[in-house]
Each structure stands twice: as C-alpha cells, then as structure tokens.
Amino acid sequence: MNTVVIKVSQKVMSQMKEAYKGNILNKKVPHSAFVVKKGSTTITAYTSGKVMFQGESAQREAAVWGEEIPKKKKPSSSKRGANASLPENLSQLSVLGSDEVGNGSYFGPVTVCAAYADKEHLSELRELGVKDSKALTDTQIRQMAEKIKELIPYQLLVVNPEKYNQIQPTYNAVRMKVALHNQAIALLLEKIAPVKPEAILIDQFTPEANYMKYVAMERTMVDQRLYFTTKGEQYHLAVAAASIISRASFLDELDKASTELGMTIPSGAGAKSDQVAADILRKGGLELLRNYAKLHFANTEKAQKLV
Numbered sequence: 162m163n164t165v166v167i168k169v170s171q172k173v174m175s176q177m178k179e180a181y182k183g184n185i186l187n188k189k190v191p192h193s194a195f196v197v198k199k200g201s202t203t204i205t206a207y208t209s210g211k212v213m214f215q216g217e218s219a220q221r222e223a224a225v226w227g228e229e230i231p232k233k234k235k236p237s238s239s240k241r242g243a244n245a246s247l248p249e250n251l252s253q254l255s256v257l258g259s260d261e262v263g264n265g266s267y268f269g270p271v272t273v274c275a276a277y278a279d280k281e282h283l284s285e286l287r288e289l290g291v292k293d294s295k296a297l298t299d300t301q302i303r304q305m306a307e308k309i310k311e312l313i314p315y316q317l318l319v320v321n322p323e324k325y326n327q328i329q330p331t332y333n334a335v336r337m338k339v340a341l342h343n344q345a346i347a348l349l350l351e352k353i354a355p356v357k358p359e360a361i362l363i364d365q366f367t368p369e370a371n372y373m374k375y376v377a378m379e380r381t382m383v384d385q386r387l388y389f390t391t392k393g394e395q396y397h398l399a400v401a402a403a404s405i406i407s408r409a410s411f412l413d414e415l416d417k418a419s420t421e422l423g424m425t426i427p428s429g430a431g432a433k434s435d436q437v438a439a440d441i442l443r444k445g446g447l448e449l450l451r452n453y454a455k456l457h458f459a460n461t462e463k464a465q466k467l468v
C-alpha cells in the first residue's frame with residue numbers, strides 16, 4: 162500500500178480537520194486526533210502532528226498539506242541487505258545505542274538501556290572487553306556493567322512485572338518496547354545535550370515501519386537519525402554497552418526476587434519456570450505471582466494446572 166507521512170503544525174491540522182469534516186470516521190485510533198476516509202485513501206492525523214496517508218492517492222492528497230517525511234532507504238533483498246542502509250563507517254562514529262532484555266523471560270522485568278559511546282570512548286570500551294552480552298558470563302556482565310556506567314552516559318528503564326502486567330493489556334509487547342526504547346533514547350539525549358550523536362542505533366526487534374508507526378503515538382518521539390539492525394552489538398559498542406547494562410539490571414532484579422521469595426527464580430520461559438510459578442502460587446496465589454512474572458505468558462496456565 163502507498164503510505165506517505167507528513168508533519169504539520171497545529172494550525173494546518175485544524176485546517177485539515179475543517180476540510181475533511183464530511184469524511185471524518187467515528188473511529189478511535191490511539192493517539193490520533195481524527196481519522197478520515199476519502200475515497201480509497203485513509204488519513205490518520207496524530208496528536209503529535211504527524212499525518213499518515215494510506216491508499217492510492219496518498220501522495221496527491223498529502224502534497225496538499227505538506228512535504229513528505231523522507232522514508233529511510235529500503236534494505237535490499239540480499240542476506241546482508243538489512244545493513245545496507247547503515248552509515249558505512251558506523252562503528253567509528255559517536256553513536257547512541259539501545260537494547261532491551263527480559264522480554265522473553267517469564268520471570269523478571271523488561272529492562273531497556275540507551276548508552277552513548279562517543280568516538281573518544283570507543284577504545285576504552287573495547288579494552289574493558291565490551292562485546293555481545295550473550296558471549297559473556299553473568300559475573301562478567303555485572304562487573305562490566307559497573308565499569309561502563311562510570312565511563313559513559315546511559316539511561317536505564319526497568320519495567321517490573323507488576324507494572325508490566327498493568328500495561329500489557331493495552332500495549333502489545335512490541336508497542337511497549339518501542340515506547341521504552343524511545344523514552345530511554347529521549348531521556349539520554351536530554352542528558353547529553355547539547356551534544357548530539359551522529360547516529361542512533363536500535364537493536365532491531367520489529368520492522369522499521371512498525372517502529373515508526375508506534376513511535377508516532379508517543380508524546381516525545383525521537384525519529385531522526387535512527388538506524389535499525391539486528392545484532393546491533395556487532396555494529397557499534399554503544400549497543401553492546403546498552404545490552405550489558407540492561408542484562409546486569411535484569412539479573413539483579415531476578416536476584417532480588419529470589420531473595421524475597423526464598424527460592425531461585427529462573428530466567429527464560431521453560432518447564433522450570435512453570436514449576437517455580439506453581440510454588441509461588443501455592444505460597445501466595447496470583448496476587449503474589451503478579452509481582453514477579455509476566456502473567457500473559459502460557460507459563461501461568463501451566464503452573465495453575467500443576468497446583
């Protein structure tokens with residue numbers, strides 16, 4: 162489908178609303194001001210000022226109101242193509258990177274971290290041994306996280322299970338992650354201002370178009386100089402650093418939970434998690450479990466059957 166996004170002022174937005182008033186749908190899209198159906202074209206105006214035109218005459222219709230926000234280059238279809246749109250010398254630039262941990266684990270929080278590694282700190286990070294957190298032991302991760310935190314600016318966000326369970330029914334997992342990455346990035350940009358990173362690299366968890374769709378719903382959105390790639394930690398140490406800080410925080414939270422409950426709380430979402438969840442249910446029911454586990458996972462039902 163043809164999609165064009167423009168950004169307009171509040172004034173233009175009101176003019177649009179007036180012009181389309183006969184075609185405004187009685188439909189609620191989150192964070193939208195109004196939705197219009199004109200012929201085969203759907204126009205969604207977001208309170209952020211972004212307006213999305215979808216359909217055959219998207220281009221023509223959008224051109225009336227403003228200039229199209231240029232789309233990022235589409236990745237080519239080759240295997241390594243996903244990275245074709247990255248700046249060539251990316252690993253040498255001053256980059257703000259972000260990554261998250263815990264989304265696939267039944268127990269524990271979702272932690273998201275943004276870290277800013279400028280050119281001057283790259284060699285020090287490398288000397289610390291910063292690399293893919295999956296290639297490091299838990300002990301190494303904790304030690305390294307402390308050193309990284311002393312060395313470079315970062316912003317860590319922790320969504321504990323209790324909070325997660327409150328948000329989860331309205332925010333799907335992807336939208337929640339987009340909101341968290343966006344928030345961590347925005348807060349870190351504030352911290353380092355007036356310094357601006359040359360690129361913002363997000364360890365990719367959803368197609369770029371999806372990210373942009375959800376980020377447009379956020380009050381403060383960062384949508385400039387954004388780059389996405391899977392295995393982001395291999396493309397810049399900022400992502401590797403962010404990944405290590407997120408993982409260390411996730412491990413700390415699991416430890417805290419283990420101490421509070423007096424049992425070892427595992428990560429992941431396997432059979433072990435079902436058993437531990439069953440123990441928690443026996444101890445304090447769902448009221449207790451909701452503080453430690455992401456209840457919408459299938460593990461909850463399996464644990465209930467075990468009890």
Ligand code: MN
Binds near residue numbers: 260261365366
């Ligand atoms: Mn990741």
